[in-house]
Amino acid sequence: MVKIVTTLFLLTTIFYCVQSRDNNKLIHDIIRDHEIVIFSLSFCQPCASVKNIFRDLNMKFFEFVIDHQGEDSFEILDILSLLTGRTSVPQVFINKKFVGGYKEIQEMYENGTLVNFCDCLDCECSMETY
Numbered sequence: 001m002v003k004i005v006t007t008l009f010l011l012t013t014i015f016y017c018v019q020s021r022d023n024n025k026l027i028h029d030i031i032r033d034h035e036i037v038i039f040s041l042s043f044c045q046p047c048a049s050v051k052n053i054f055r056d057l058n059m060k061f062f063e064f065v066i067d068h069q070g071e072d073s074f075e076i077l078d079i080l081s082l083l084t085g086r087t088s089v090p091q092v093f094i095n096k097k098f099v100g101g102y103k104e105i106q107e108m109y110e111n112g113t114l115v116n117f118c119d120c121l122d123c124e125c126s127m128e129t130y
């Protein structure tokens with residue numbers, strides 16, 4: 001009996017570990033591996049505006065659409081809010097640093113500081129969506 005219970009427990013644990021994606025690692029890896037990352041939601045107008053700004057400047061970005069992640073979406077929002085202190089989207093990271101949302105990107109676009117990143121980034125317009 002004890003053996004059966006132990007076996008069941010082990011199987012459940014293994015199943016759980018295989019099932020659950022390590023979202024924390026995923027988010028950190030994405031931020032580490034891409035120069036510009038936009039965490040967005042589909043049907044979010046400020047997210048579309050931010051993407052248009054980067055397209056306009058020919059700055060390549062990686063878009064992570066949070067609501068495309070199924071039941072992991074909620075955990076991902078929690079992880080991001082711990083990282084950035086925000087619950088709104090878009091959340092934009094450049095060179096692994098959180099630079100802000102729509103307001104900040106729009107201001108950096110208007111005051112000319114956003115395009116300065118092109119000196120060190122691969123500014124060739126293309127888009128990746130996860």
Ligand SMILES: *[C@@H]1O[C@H](CO)[C@@H](O)[C@H](O)[C@H]1NC(C)=O
Nearest residue numbers: 103104105107108111112113
């Ligand atoms: C441009 O706007 C950004 C975002 O608001 C701000 O942090 C930065 O100091 C501004 N730079 C200049 C030169 O105005």
